[in-house]
Amino acid sequence: MSSWHEFIFMGKHGAFVWSSYFMTLVVLLGLFIGFRMMLKSLKKQVEVAAVAPDSKKQKARKLKVSQPD
Amino acid sequence: MILTLLKRELKVARRNWIGLAIPLLFFIIVVSLFPFAVSPEAPVLQQLAPGVIWVAALLAMLLSLEQFYRSDYQDGSLEQLLLMSSPTSVAISKILAHWLLTGLPLVVLSPLLGVLMQINHGVEHSAHTWVLMLSLVLGTPTLCLLGAVGMSLTLAASRNGLLVSILIIPLYVPVLIFGASTVTASLENMRYNGELAILGAFLLIAIVFAPFASGRALKISVG
Amino acid sequence: MSQSQDIQFDGLYAHELTVSRSEQILLEDADLHLAPSTITYLYGENGAGKTSLMRCLAGLLQPEHGTVYWNNKPINHPESGFCSDLIFLAHSLSMKNELTIAENLAFYAQLRLKDRVTTTVLKTQISQVLIDLGIGGLERRMFAELSAGQQHKVALARLVLEPAKIWILDEPFVNLDHKTRGWLAAKTLEFKKQGGTVLFTSHHHIDELPVDQKVGVEHE
Amino acid sequence: MANAWRWFHQLGSPKYLFQKTGQWLPWIWGATLILLAVGLYYSLWASPIEVRQGQGHTVRIMYVHVPAAALSMIGYIAMAIAATVGLVWKMKMAFAVVRSIAPVGAAMTFLALFTGSVWGKPTWGTWWEWDARMTSELLLLFLYLGYIALHASFSDRSKADKAGAILAIVGVINIPIIYFSVKWWNTLHQGYSITEKGALNPAFQTPLFLMLAGIYLLFAALVLMRLRAEIVLRNQKSRWVIEWASGKTLERGES
Numbered sequence: 001m002s003s004w005h006e007f008i009f010m011g012k013h014g015a016f017v018w019s020s021y022f023m024t025l026v027v028l029l030g031l032f033i034g035f036r037m038m039l040k041s042l043k044k045q046v047e048v049a050a051v052a053p054d055s056k057k058q059k060a061r062k063l064k065v066s067q068p069d
Numbered sequence: 070m071i072l073t074l075l076k077r078e079l080k081v082a083r084r085n086w087i088g089l090a091i092p093l094l095f096f097i098i099v100v101s102l103f104p105f106a107v108s109p110e111a112p113v114l115q116q117l118a119p120g121v122i123w124v125a126a127l128l129a130m131l132l133s134l135e136q137f138y139r140s141d142y143q144d145g146s147l148e149q150l151l152l153m154s155s156p157t158s159v160a161i162s163k164i165l166a167h168w169l170l171t172g173l174p175l176v177v178l179s180p181l182l183g184v185l186m187q188i189n190h191g192v193e194h195s196a197h198t199w200v201l202m203l204s205l206v207l208g209t210p211t212l213c214l215l216g217a218v219g220m221s222l223t224l225a226a227s228r229n230g231l232l233v234s235i236l237i238i239p240l241y242v243p244v245l246i247f248g249a250s251t252v253t254a255s256l257e258n259m260r261y262n263g264e265l266a267i268l269g270a271f272l273l274i275a276i277v278f279a280p281f282a283s284g285r286a287l288k289i290s291v292g
Numbered sequence: 293m294s295q296s297q298d299i300q301f302d303g304l305y306a307h308e309l310t311v312s313r314s315e316q317i318l319l320e321d322a323d324l325h326l327a328p329s330t331i332t333y334l335y336g337e338n339g340a341g342k343t344s345l346m347r348c349l350a351g352l353l354q355p356e357h358g359t360v361y362w363n364n365k366p367i368n369h370p371e372s373g374f375c376s377d378l379i380f381l382a383h384s385l386s387m388k389n390e391l392t393i394a395e396n397l398a399f400y401a402q403l404r405l406k407d408r409v410t411t412t413v414l415k416t417q418i419s420q421v422l423i424d425l426g427i428g429g430l431e432r433r434m435f436a437e438l439s440a441g442q443q444h445k446v447a448l449a450r451l452v453l454e455p456a457k458i459w460i461l462d463e464p465f466v467n468l469d470h471k472t473r474g475w476l477a478a479k480t481l482e483f484k485k486q487g488g489t490v491l492f493t494s495h496h497h498i499d500e501l502p503v504d505q506k507v508g509v510e511h512e
Numbered sequence: 513m514a515n516a517w518r519w520f521h522q523l524g525s526p527k528y529l530f531q532k533t534g535q536w537l538p539w540i541w542g543a544t545l546i547l548l549a550v551g552l553y554y555s556l557w558a559s560p561i562e563v564r565q566g567q568g569h570t571v572r573i574m575y576v577h578v579p580a581a582a583l584s585m586i587g588y589i590a591m592a593i594a595a596t597v598g599l600v601w602k603m604k605m606a607f608a609v610v611r612s613i614a615p616v617g618a619a620m621t622f623l624a625l626f627t628g629s630v631w632g633k634p635t636w637g638t639w640w641e642w643d644a645r646m647t648s649e650l651l652l653l654f655l656y657l658g659y660i661a662l663h664a665s666f667s668d669r670s671k672a673d674k675a676g677a678i679l680a681i682v683g684v685i686n687i688p689i690i691y692f693s694v695k696w697w698n699t700l701h702q703g704y705s706i707t708e709k710g711a712l713n714p715a716f717q718t719p720l721f722l723m724l725a726g727i728y729l730l731f732a733a734l735v736l737m738r739l740r741a742e743i744v745l746r747n748q749k750s751r752w753v754i755e756w757a758s759g760k761t762l763e764r765g766e767s
Binding site for chain 4: 218222223225226227232235236238239240242243246247250271274278282285286289290292
């Protein structure tokens with residue numbers, strides 16, 4: 001690479017080269033942000049559920065074996 | 070045991086013959102659209118014939134899948150079958166029934182479509198028709214086997230109708246490639262043994278893996 | 293594994309069973325023994341997991357944890373013979389609308405007996421049980437043509453036509469007329485007398501059927 | 513050996529896996545950023561243009577295309593391996609790994625297709641050529657999307673996991689078959705081959721290897737991020753998750 005001009009225009013193919021790199025950046029950054037937000041919102045969700053009274057929490061049942069009367 | 074299962078499949082299907090006829094009708098109608106869309110000239114149709122007939126056959130197989138699995142899942146007989154016999158043998162009987170009632174009729178109907186698509190244009194003999202039938206004989210069982218896996222996986226899923234197509238169409242591509250090119254090779258007066266052998270190889274691989282995988286998937290769907 | 297090997301439990305034995313459905317743990321750490329020649333009544337409120345427990349005992353649903361043994365062998369072990377000993381009647385009747393009643397029943401019988409029974413013998417047996425159930429002479433009718441009550445009776449006919457050692461019945465008495473309830477209770481007692489193991493659920497107590505064991509799915 | 517086994521079992525514990533990945537991630541991110549910074553410097557600035565085939569600057573697309581294409585394959589194979597572990601050893605965390613790889617693998621496949629297409633325009637003069645590799649990538653993308661669609665169609669997650677695992681294994685058996693078929697079909701129709709464009713001159717190796725390493729690590733980091741979210745999603749009711757969410761224990765706490 002000899003100049004900034006060449007760096008930006010990449011010969012005649014600036015659009016091709018830069019769009020490839022740009023798309024890669026967008027997609028991977030999108031995944032990064034998406035996963036981060038997913039973890040954060042889950043964290044918040046768990047926090048809210050933990051504070052809330054055990055309204056929705058259903059406990060597992062047990063078996064009770066008895067003889068008929 | 071497989072024989073008992075198969076007999077039942079055939080009996081149920083016989084009473085439900087209209088459901089079986091629809092995919093076949095679809096097969097014919099789709100193919101007959103091409104002359105309208107492209108050109109009724111014989112050389113053009115002949116060139117398109119292998120691809121068009123094979124794609125139509127593939128879609129007809131896909132369409133017919135639901136019928137062989139869905140109702141057994143819904144009315145609870147699938148779980149009874151899995152309680153009484155091994156999942157693999159249930160899968161095998163389903164696959165056999167599916168092929169006998171859809172794959173085989175497709176093979177039988179294919180000469181008719183060959184005529185529609187002018188497959189024997191310019192030659193006196195009917196060798197191309199035979200090659201078409203042969204390629205379908207070797208290829209459609211593989212489509213049944215792979216379709217069984219896809220269908221078994223999606224039985225318990227909520228969006229099922231088109232889901233199965235998305236899952237298995239990529240897996241159908243190799244069969245489509247070699248099925249259609251067998252016929253193309255024959256049209257170009259080239260040797261087609263290699264293509265047929267590969268179709269046979271696909272069939273063997275599918276026979277080894279698919280019934281087992283489909284059985285496992287049926288078990289998961291019911292559980 | 294080791295525990296159940298030390299002590300022998302004939303019949304069906306579930307060890308430390310944890311059953312879940314859609315990630316909800318329904319039942320935790322359950323031990324249950326259904327001995328031969330006993331009738332067990334399974335109760336619990338709707339959604340407690342009775343059906344899931346039954347499906348798990350039948351081997352349809354994979355337990356989250358624990359093992360079910362049949363005559364001291366895990367049920368999925370081929371030597372346990374569980375799949376030929378069990379009749380599991382679920383909510384869904386498992387009959388094909390496209391087949392006649394006789395065809396439906398004969399199919400299951402043949403599948404279980406591996407064609408060791410001749411069709412003529414089977415035919416007379418089927419007509420007999422249909423007469424007993426009050427739907428005699430309907431064997432050549434399509435399953436779809438029957439009323440709901442009649443269809444239920446056809447499903448029950450399997451209990452008589454197929455030899456088994458254990459019955460797991462999900463709500464067998466629901467919507468049955470008085471006479472058929474009596475018939476089912478009598479057949480169940482007869483099966484017990486021959487050494488059979490029975491597990492059934494019901495919303496109401498069944499007067500006609502004295503039980504040996506009651507099992508509740510409930511909170512502690 | 514015994515240690516390895518124990519470690520393997522510990523990885524099956526959601527809590528352990530969550531804590532460990534929390535410890536690893538900063539290091540992986542650090543290494544990724546360094547490698548990518550140097551890699552980008554080389555691939556966009558400090559490497560020569562391609563002269564022999566007249567590609568000029570478009571050769572720079574290779575430095576993202578090749579890693580993406582490689583990872584799309586590796587990702588699917590990794591999914592199938594994790595799926596096998598899950599089905600054979602009944603290890604639930606393995607299914608979480610399968611589910612976590614899928615979106616990242618699909619993204620890589622999409623990028624491989626996109627960059628391949630953008631590279632194709634100046635090279636062949638067309639955005640799309642039914643070239644063997646491109647076609648296989650397209651089918652691979654369908655396989656990934658199929659897995660994601662299947663997994664999303666179940667209300668019962670354990671069913672979704674098992675069904676998806678079977679699909680991943682069936683798919684991986686098919687990948688070589690698909691690739692072979694498409695390649696054979698392609699030679700029949702005498703198409704181009706994108707891979708012959710960048711015959712590897714030593715001058716291109718430095719940026720390529722740097723970018724390969726950087727994007728591989730980035731892939732791993734993204735999968736682990738997704739995995740951590742998946743672990744929390746699947747264990748919302750566990751005490752340790754609740755404690756973690758309310759900040760009672762250190763996120764990167766010791767085991």
